[in-house]
Amino acid sequence: MKPALLRDLKSLLGDASVLHRPEELLLYEYDGSVEIARPTCVVFPRTTAHVQRIMQLANQYETPIIGRGAGTGLSGGALARNGGILTVFSRMNRILDIDIENQRATVQPGVVNSDLSAAVAHAGLHFAPDPSSQKACSIGGNVSENSGGPHTLAYGVTTNHTLALEAVLPTGELVRIGSPALDPVGYDLMGLFVGSEGTLALVTEITVKLTRLPETIKTLLAIFETLDDATETVVDITARGITPAACEMLDGWTLCAVEAYVHAGFPLDCAAVLLLEVDGVKEAAEQHAEDVAEICRKHHAREVRVARDEQERDLLWKGRKNAFGAVGRLSPTYYVQDGVIPRTKLPATLRHINEIGKKYGFQIGNIFHAGDGNLHPLILFDARDSDQFRRVVAASDEIIKFCIEMGGSITGEHGVGMEKDRLMPLLFTDAELDVMRCVRDAFNPRGILNPDKIFPTSKGCGEIHVRPLPQSRATTGLTAT
Amino acid sequence: MSPTGAVAHSRLADLVGSARVIADPAQLASYEIDGTRPSAALQPESSLQISEIIKFAITEKLGVVATGGRTKLNVGLPPKRYDLALDMSSLNKIVAYDPGDLTLSVEAGLRLSVLDDTLGKHHQFLPLAVPYHPQTTLGGIIASGVDGPLRQFYGTARDFLLGVEFVTGEGVAAKSGGRVVKNVTGYDIHKLMIGALGTLGLITRLNFKTFPLPPTSCGFVGRFPTAQQACDMRNRIARSHLTPLTLDILSPSVTEIFESQTAAQFESEPMPSDVLSRTEWATSVGFAGSERVRERYLLELQRIAEESGGAGSLVPEKTLPAAFARKREFVPIALASSPATTIVRMSALPAKISDMLIAAQKAAEVNSLRWAALARGLGIIYFALLPSALDDGSKQRVVNTTDSVHEACAKLGGQSTIPWCPTTWKSNLKVWGPENPDFPQMRKIKNVFDPQGILSPGRFVGGL
Numbered sequence: 001m002k003p004a005l006l007r008d009l010k011s012l013l014g015d016a017s018v019l020h021r022p023e024e025l026l027l028y029e030y031d032g033s034v035e036i037a038r039p040t041c042v043v044f045p046r047t048t049a050h051v052q053r054i055m056q057l058a059n060q061y062e063t064p065i066i067g068r069g070a071g072t073g074l075s076g077g078a079l080a081r082n083g084g085i086l087t088v089f090s091r092m093n094r095i096l097d098i099d100i101e102n103q104r105a106t107v108q109p110g111v112v113n114s115d116l117s118a119a120v121a122h123a124g125l126h127f128a129p130d131p132s133s134q135k136a137c138s139i140g141g142n143v144s145e146n147s148g149g150p151h152t153l154a155y156g157v158t159t160n161h162t163l164a165l166e167a168v169l170p171t172g173e174l175v176r177i178g179s180p181a182l183d184p185v186g187y188d189l190m191g192l193f194v195g196s197e198g199t200l201a202l203v204t205e206i207t208v209k210l211t212r213l214p215e216t217i218k219t220l221l222a223i224f225e226t227l228d229d230a231t232e233t234v235v236d237i238t239a240r241g242i243t244p245a246a247c248e249m250l251d252g253w254t255l256c257a258v259e260a261y262v263h264a265g266f267p268l269d270c271a272a273v274l275l276l277e278v279d280g281v282k283e284a285a286e287q288h289a290e291d292v293a294e295i296c297r298k299h300h301a302r303e304v305r306v307a308r309d310e311q312e313r314d315l316l317w318k319g320r321k322n323a324f325g326a327v328g329r330l331s332p333t334y335y336v337q338d339g340v341i342p343r344t345k346l347p348a349t350l351r352h353i354n355e356i357g358k359k360y361g362f363q364i365g366n367i368f369h370a371g372d373g374n375l376h377p378l379i380l381f382d383a384r385d386s387d388q389f390r391r392v393v394a395a396s397d398e399i400i401k402f403c404i405e406m407g408g409s410i411t412g413e414h415g416v417g418m419e420k421d422r423l424m425p426l427l428f429t430d431a432e433l434d435v436m437r438c439v440r441d442a443f444n445p446r447g448i449l450n451p452d453k454i455f456p457t458s459k460g461c462g463e464i465h466v467r468p469l470p471q472s473r474a475t476t477g478l479t480a481t
Numbered sequence: 482m483s484p485t486g487a488v489a490h491s492r493l494a495d496l497v498g499s500a501r502v503i504a505d506p507a508q509l510a511s512y513e514i515d516g517t518r519p520s521a522a523l524q525p526e527s528s529l530q531i532s533e534i535i536k537f538a539i540t541e542k543l544g545v546v547a548t549g550g551r552t553k554l555n556v557g558l559p560p561k562r563y564d565l566a567l568d569m570s571s572l573n574k575i576v577a578y579d580p581g582d583l584t585l586s587v588e589a590g591l592r593l594s595v596l597d598d599t600l601g602k603h604h605q606f607l608p609l610a611v612p613y614h615p616q617t618t619l620g621g622i623i624a625s626g627v628d629g630p631l632r633q634f635y636g637t638a639r640d641f642l643l644g645v646e647f648v649t650g651e652g653v654a655a656k657s658g659g660r661v662v663k664n665v666t667g668y669d670i671h672k673l674m675i676g677a678l679g680t681l682g683l684i685t686r687l688n689f690k691t692f693p694l695p696p697t698s699c700g701f702v703g704r705f706p707t708a709q710q711a712c713d714m715r716n717r718i719a720r721s722h723l724t725p726l727t728l729d730i731l732s733p734s735v736t737e738i739f740e741s742q743t744a745a746q747f748e749s750e751p752m753p754s755d756v757l758s759r760t761e762w763a764t765s766v767g768f769a770g771s772e773r774v775r776e777r778y779l780l781e782l783q784r785i786a787e788e789s790g791g792a793g794s795l796v797p798e799k800t801l802p803a804a805f806a807r808k809r810e811f812v813p814i815a816l817a818s819s820p821a822t823t824i825v826r827m828s829a830l831p832a833k834i835s836d837m838l839i840a841a842q843k844a845a846e847v848n849s850l851r852w853a854a855l856a857r858g859l860g861i862i863y864f865a866l867l868p869s870a871l872d873d874g875s876k877q878r879v880v881n882t883t884d885s886v887h888e889a890c891a892k893l894g895g896q897s898t899i900p901w902c903p904t905t906w907k908s909n910l911k912v913w914g915p916e917n918p919d920f921p922q923m924r925k926i927k928n929v930f931d932p933q934g935i936l937s938p939g940r941f942v943g944g945l
Contacts, residue, residue, distance in 0.1 A: 102830040103719070146665045159669065160640050177919050181828035181860055181895045183628070183637075185914055186942040187681070187923045191639065191672025195665050215722035235581045241604065241693040281722050283773040340661040342582035372663040373582070412663040420666075427666060432655040435929070436668050442925040454667065 001040045005061040009043055009085070012053055017044040017091075028071070028086050032133070033419055034335055034383060035076035039066070039086035046091045048166065048174065048204040055202065056172045058085055058448055065170075066450050067198045069110060069138030072131075074336060075417030077145060077197045081452040087202060089140050095119055096205065103210040104163070104180050109140020109203050116208075125210040128155040131413070132321055140203050146195030148413035150320065151277075153371040154245040155211065157413065159194040166205035167193065170449040180207050192439070197415050198450045200443045214279035217245070218289035219307040221316050222274045222296035223267050227251070230272040231346040233299040234370050237276075240295060242288050246277040247371030248320050251350065254327065254365035254378070258319045261326035266319055270302065274370065275320050323367045324378065331363075331380035335392050338414040339403035343373035352402050353377050360395040374412035375403070401426065416454045424456050489541060490521060493565075496533045497523050501571070512548060512566040514940075515559035515904040519546070522566035528646065528654045528685040531567065535652035535683070535935070538565060544938045547683045549590055549618030552813075553625045556900045557678050558912055561939030567683060569620055576686060577660070580605055583691045584643065584660050589620025589684045605691040608635035610805075612812045620684045626676020630727040630767070630808050633858055638675060641690040645671035647682035650931025660688040673926060679937040680945055681930040695726060695769035700796030700804060701779065703786035704761040708732070708842070711762035712835035714789040715858045718766065719831065723781060727767035728858030729808060730834065732842075733760050735853045738867075739807045743817045747810040753800035761791070765808065811855045815865035816901055819851070823879050823902040823910070825886050827862040829895040837862055840889035847885075848878040860895075871903055880909050887915050913942045 001020055009018045019025060019042040029036045040063065045051045058065035064084030071078060071088075080086050093110035100123045107116060113134040117126040130149035131137055137147070143165070148157040155161075164178035178190040193200055224230040234247055250258065252271050259266040266273065274296070278288035293304045307313040327334055341349050350366060357364040357379070365378040377399055381392040400410050400423055410416070410423050424433060437455055441447070493502050503509060503522040512522045525531050538545050544562030548554065549569050569590035576586040580603040587596060593607070594615050600606050610629035611622050623645070628637050635641070644658025657670035673681055705711045711730045718728060736757040738744060744752065757763050764786070768778045779795060786793035796804050807814065816822045829837045834856050841864045845852040851867040866882060868875035883899055890897040898914045917923075920943045927945045930936075939945075 099830075101716070101832040104830070146669075148663060148665075152663065156636070156640060157663070157665075159672075160636065175919075175922060177922065179828065179894075179896055181830050183626075183676075183828050183861060183896075184919070185896045185898055186917055186919055187677055187926050188639065188672045188675055189919055189922055189926075191669050191675070192926070195669055212719075212722065212724075238583060238693055239580075239604070241696055243693065280724060281774065281777055283777045284770050287771050287773065340659075340663055342579060342584060342661060344579065344581040369663070373661055374663045408661050409659045409664045409666050411666050412661070413665055415665055416667070424667070427659070428656070431653050432657075435649060435653060435655045436657075436670065438929045439668055439670065439926070442929050443922075 002061055005057060005063060006041065008057050009041065009054070013043055013045065013050060029079070031071045031073040031076060031078050033074045033076050034333060035079055035418055037076070037079040037081045037418070038083065039080035040083040042086045042088055044088050044091045048168070051087065051168045051202055051204050052172060052174055054085060054087055055168050055170065059172060059446065062448070064448055064451050067140070067144065067202045069141030070112070070136045072133040072137040073141060073145060073417065074338065074414040075411065075419040077415045077417035077453060078141065079418060081418050089138060092204065100125070102180070104207060105210055106205060106207045107139055109138060109143070109206060111139050113137050113139055113142060120210055124213050126213055127208060128161055128211040129158045132324065139206055139208070143194050143203055143206055144196070144198045145413070145415045148369070148374070150246045150248055150369060153247055153369065154243050159191060161209045161211070162190060162194050162206060163209060164207035165190065165193060165203050167201035167203045169201050170444040170446065178207070197417060197454055199440055199453055202449070214285065216282040216285035217277060217279045217313065218285050219313040219316050220276045220289060220292060221305040222276065222301040223270045223303045224272045224274070224301055226271050227347045227350055229299045229301070230274050231344070231370070233274060233296050233301070235344060236295050236299065237292055240291060242278065242291060244276050244292065244371060245279045246275065247369070248275040249273070249368050249370035250275070250320065250323060251366040253363070254323060254367055257330055257365060258323050258326045261329060262318050262322055264315045264319050275316060320367070327365050327378050327380065331382070333381055333383040335379040335381060335396055337375065337377045337379070337396050337399055338411045339375045339400050339408055340412040341373045341375065341403050341406040341408035343370060345406040346370065346373065349375065349402060349406055353399055356395050356398050360391050362392065362395055372412070373408065397423070418453055421454055421456050424454070492537060493521060493523060493534070496537065497525050497530050501525070511551060512568070514546060514554045514563055515907065517560060517563045519566045520564050522568050524568045524571045526571050528648055531648045531683055531685060532652040532654050534565070534567065535648055535650065538935050539652065539933050543935060545935055546937050547620065547624070547679045549621030550592065550613060550616035552613035552616050553621060553627065555904060556625055557940035558944060559904065559907060559939070560937060569618065572685060575599060580691070583662060584688065585691050586660055586686060586688045587619050588686055590618050593617050593619060593622065600691060601694070604694045606694050607641070607689055608692055609638065610809050612810050614809060619687050623675050623684060623687060624677065624679045628857070628861060630729055630857065633728045634724060634726040635692065639672055642671055642675065642687065643690055644688040645674050645684055646686035647674060647684050649682050650933055650936045658688065662690045678940050680927060680941045681936065683936070696771065697775070698726065698767055698769035698801070699775050699778070699798070700801050701766045701768070701782045701793055702756055702796060703764040703782070703789065703791050703793035704758050705764070705789060705791035706761060708762050708838045709835045710790045711764045712838070714764040714785055714791070715834065716832065717785045717789060718858070721781060721785065723768070723778060725766045725768045727765065727808070729765045730856040730858070731757065731763040731765060732854040733758065733762060734851070735855060738814055738818045738853055741818065744807055744814045746817060747813055748803055748806035750803035752803055752807060753797060756796050756800070756804055767805070808855070811863060812901065815853060815867070819867035819869065821868040821871040821875055821879070821903050823866045823883065823906070824900060825864045825883055825897055826900050827864060827886070827890045827895055827897040829860045829862060829890070829893060831858065831860045833893045833895065834860055834862065836893055837890060837895065841886045844882045844885035844889070848882045850878055850882055876906050876909060879906065883910055887911055891915055917942055
């Protein structure tokens, strides 16, 4: 690393806020995906002025700069792909303003997702996007990735809840975009910036909507002998005019793994379970819970459990929220995919995923947001084995290609990052990618901010860019969700 | 285009076929924007043709505006150049509809009212409920960025537009998003197209998430002596567990225009006479559900209305559609109610709606202007000034009023624009509101999509 850059960063932030020794950088080579990339240095700004100055230094020293929240991302979005200044927002973690009356909050990007909900719970409010990593992930990261979560089916994803941003552009310019009031005048800059995977700006302040907690929540678990029955149930629920707050599916194998871990009394011999939630005013939630249970039974559910209290609800959700962890106990590493399909194609897609598992010799567990067709196949493998790594990427690509054939997409909520950039040409023409690149270049003209992400690099489509994990670090891929 | 007119027309006929080139002045009158008539209107049948037209327009330096139902062409500043109207009415197919997947793909020229029929057969709908409902097209709805009363529960098109296909100002056919209900692949360029008045691209196809039709719905109206009380009812609902489908606040003067013959042009069923009062503010709430749910809403809304210092009642079921249609058509009804209607659209934090309404009312009354206001519970206010004539005196009073409203709105942390006003007043009014701090970023975006400045030139913020 350039000594002058190190000196300038230390003089700006203090020695303790700049990491640059190899052993200090180890942790920051990872996120929740299987990607690894070592930054040149790691810095911890505490103010917007720090961020602005770091951006200026990155320009001055022509060094890439990458933003990072809690590092829970699942597509390598917050990794320094080819080195650079990794700017970690964990010390910009203050909730700046809570406006109960208007249901707004303004936070620094490092605020942990569930901390904001906890801070407004006394007023009966919450921040609706709830990724499974919500106890660790930061709202800045949610904004960058446009994160979802189990309850996005009814409540929407991060972009539906983000109103205004303060941000430092790659040119060093400080901007405020959007408005705490709705419908800001002009082009929807918020719509562009949220979900731009840290390639257009480093966000330093975020104003979000707060959503009222429902009066009544009813959580149901329905157990099915076939995937088709479970899928038809999902479609039928909507046909009856009900939009569940959450509609999650776990396949039989995953459920066994989960049960061995959480001991929630899940069955060990079924094809799939649906975890369903309906909410609203008491009368509506109760009615919908009855209707949903009846629809499940109509589609041959073996059993429908309804949580009787908060404790039972937590137990049902524990299975879902700890599923990744449960699978992690069974394998040194797993590769989680994020394909999206039209939800009526679920049975065909799952059958195909199982075939791919057999073909490549991997066990694949399936957990997904069934209501919106967002799949999370977990492929169990050992990253210490470079041949397995190669094959897991090939298997994963086959899954994604099948999702596209079904009319779907390559990522529902994890982002493209450095994991799926090479798959982008499967969805977009060169001309379309060029339009998007031009948008990036309009804000990030020197390409200094989060380079080599989203857009395919020189490698052709479908070419594998595997970098097997060295032996000693193989198990660190377990940090996910 | 006039010097080379004949040559240009023959070239355009080559591109789309001579039957699809409209050059007859009488026919072209209906494509006028702010008094400017294009040299030709074309009816392309594919995005390929549109690409070719754009490439031709670049070489000839022609201004191009896409049109749909031609109901909102006068929104925004007058175009700096307007040579070609691209009439999208031939692109009117439902490309794909999968009720089980809740997804839909339509061409931009499809009318919402036609689509409603198809979706309704599957008990689904797009919760747009925007003005000009019979004529308006999906492309026009998105390009103009209009909203409707159902946004209280369902959000705006931004929340359920899944993807867009468009042709850029360089003639490149491109897309963003997809046709699945959840997707973070690539930049959300489709969101940029919403409300951009066609200045970034010509929308050819749109993908939406569809929704199940709500069960039996009801309307409730609370009536109050003051705007503060009507807003208080809104605030109490926001603090309750109720999640109504619509929530709008109407000024007493809205009653008069809703009950008039003018309104009957837009909704032939008469306005129920005992729903709104000509002396009281109204908080109008729509909700849906089973009988038990509806009973709960009714009880709670009645209690809330009383706590806010007023009284309320259910809208009789039979007259609900007529009342709802008027709420949806507030803008066209207001526009038809005066020869010089000027509508200021303001955004406000929800708790500031009352302050905003009072400030705007004061400004109108100081300038002796008739007015009517409809405020959405989420903080969007349509404030219609209704001068009695299109004369210079009225113009000055409207300028004074809107300047005060812009100022008050900015002070209260909101933003304001004037989407609708007489064409001849546009040079005197701040159509896009006070100077916009986001403008430099917007210009960057415009330069990406339309570097030659041929798409709806000059109509957007800051003359983009």
